[in-house]
Amino acid sequence: MFRKFYRTIAASPPRILVLGFAAIIFLGAGLLMLPFSHANGEAPRFIDALFTATSATCVTGLVVVDTGTYWTMAGQIIILSMIQIGGLGFMTMATLFAIFLKRRISLKERLVLQEAFNQTSIEGIIRLVRKVVIYALTIELVGAVLFSIRFMFDMPVGEAIYKGIFHAVSFFNNAGFDIMGDYRSLVDYVGDPLVNIVTMLLIILGGLGFVVLADLVDIRNPKRKLSLHSKVVLSMTGFLIVAGAVVILLFEFSNGRTMGPLNFGEKLLAAFMQSVSPRTAGVNTVDLAGLRQATQFVIVILMFIGASPGSTGGGIKTTTFTALVGAVIAMVRGKEDVVLFKYRLAQERVYKALTVTLFAFGLVILATMILSTTEDHHFLMILFEVTSAFGTVGLTMGLTTQLTLAGKIIIILMMFIGRLGPLTLTYALGPKQGRLMYRNAEGKIIIG
Template sequence: MKGKTVLERLTPPQILVIGFAAIIFLGGLLLSLPVSTSNGEGLPFVDAMFTSTSATCVTGLVVVDTGTYLSVFGQIVLMALIQVGGLGFMTMSTLIALVLRKRISLRERLILQEAMNQSSMEGIVRLIRRVIFYSLTIELAAATVFAIRWSFDFPVGRAIYMGLFHAVSMFNNAGFDLSGEFRSLMPYADDLVINVTAMSLIVLGGIGFIVMADVMEYKKKRKLSLHSKVVLSMTGFLIVFGAVVVFIFEYTNPRTLGSLNGLGKVLASLFQSVTPRTAGANTLDIAGLRQATQFFIIILMFIGASPGSTGGGIKTTTFTTLLGAMVAMIRGKDDIVLFHYRLAKDRIYKAITLTLFALFLVVFVAMVLSTTEDHPFLMILFEVTSAFGTVGLSMGLTPDLTVFGKIMIMLTMFAGRLGPVTLAYALQPKPEKELYRHPEGKIIIG
């Protein structure tokens, strides 16, 4: 019997890590070519790798202005990286296999299960088909709306191109834009069409494909899964609560909401609450927000989007589980009950582990960068949390980062996109089954 190849020895988490790293490296090489920039010189290698990492990890942090510095070729490379990064390279490879009518092997199904954060392989290929169909349909519909709106401001060809680019970027929660001068969507802070379309894309991309499929089948099933109920309710709560907080904190701030009319204030508050779902676009000057608002956005970015989506963060389900654990402990209950369902203990342990991993990562990177970057700590913490949550919002620090700072942020984006737990599984040695259990002990908590 022949020995296994190197690829066959790799676990699904290891394949995901290597696959994303390979895409980032290829993207970095393409962006460093002279044809990728408007000045014909190409991006410096570190900047090219940073931009490729940001696009593949659907973050949106930029060291150069996408709309003016990159050529059309560079922007198309960026858009391809966003699409592959958002849907996942395994999803894209499955699409190619389905087009070529190739059979999806058991090993590929295992990797897809890991990539989509599913508990079993059952129906995984059917889910991937839906993911691809929903994604392309939503992006095409949004691109059409964007193109019609921008046709009033730009030539038709430019409007169509901008519509497609922003639809892909917003749905995949990437946050890249072509507005120029690092303005994101600030010129459209009170534009109803742009705001509603962008927010719809961000929310749909952030709730996860599993929830989308569940909602689409609601008429037939007449019920939603516990996962979908938790995601939709927590997402709705965070958006409404976040908008109210931003509205209250920024209402009189002349650098943000203070200069807008009534509709503009409402739209901008909603947008700034939706975009920390890991989208990265903004209609207000993030550096101009009050410190209380900036810190509040850090919390929203840390929570992030939902499992199986294009977004990052610890996820809405993890945050809900932690809140449930706190409520259960205060009420003296043994179980966490959500929508009349009891959560399994392993879900609780995973939520705690993921949150602590994420917290340690963000704190560690922020402490390191506070010694290498000459900027206020809140600015650094904002940037690190944005990188981990694959958000892309920035207070303006990214272009001023040192080479070391760029590398640290790149690694943080990479860890945030794959997830700290996936990285830990990929790096850990093969687990051995424990042959015994230690006696139970007690410690005093609190």
């Protein structure tokens, strides 16, 4: 019976991903329950440990207890380990160990890696894993050094180095966890150019996707050109960052609770940080609850779009959003094909983009409706929290610490689904469909 069960779950790469992430989450929750993990001597409730482990493994950043004060250094290191494994993917880490041990990577493992990185084939997947690890560790190391140097002006050297490493890993993996204490995030550094710029670069590099990073590194070769995927990701990422910053700056320029007291340079930094962070990072330098409702809704939209495929971030992804925009433009212009950078997208890609978006939209709406009945809070506050969980962002207007037991369970599920992707979870849970050998007759309905 157990052998049959194993064959069933091992037959599907999506199922392996789902079970793998679930195993890491429950293992992490168990470790956080141990006495050496929590600082106040009283074990946390299991739901709080599970919430924290899910948020760390799914690189979200929503917390029900303050990371910097509630957990000991051992607990924080456990959280940081889950962030690293969750950001790079447990299969990436397992493959890395296999490479060190000089063990052959099986076809099944390559298929799981293909699913994890959203690749269309297994060709070159092991080379990609090596690049992922090298790029991630290099970028995190540079970020840790820069953070540590800056923090040394505010705290002892040892503490500065520790916080530098923690925040570099957390921000590159778009996790949003911080250990500044009292849920402050980076509010104390709202006008600090170094901290803001390094944080934004870590978030952006982590959210571009490792395929794009590899493309950018290889572009030094004159024979290599950027792929269509990289062009779409870079152009849409740049557009969303700039457009988001401009809108946020306009809405919050005179808001006394957020950017009003800042000088113009600090307002620019704050606007760009609040535009970059919703792309699944969860870092804030102003009080999100003090933002105007229009700004909060803009951030909800940015969180829903999220980062890019194959990255450490969540959301429906920039490429999905681009495909939908391209489809709308093609329809308005009376064109049959969606064309991006002179390349035509296959209809299958447009259908998948539409499916992902509708699935995500339905999940966010359903979870928001449920939380609206379990939590006694403003609707926009609840929508903000749910979208943040689904997009694995980690930003909150203050609802996370006030969630009921039912609310915590819903947010845990949303973080888990958001990290894996709704389609991956659907493929994992649904029965395997055989290929149809026929097509139905064409019918017509009136649209619009």
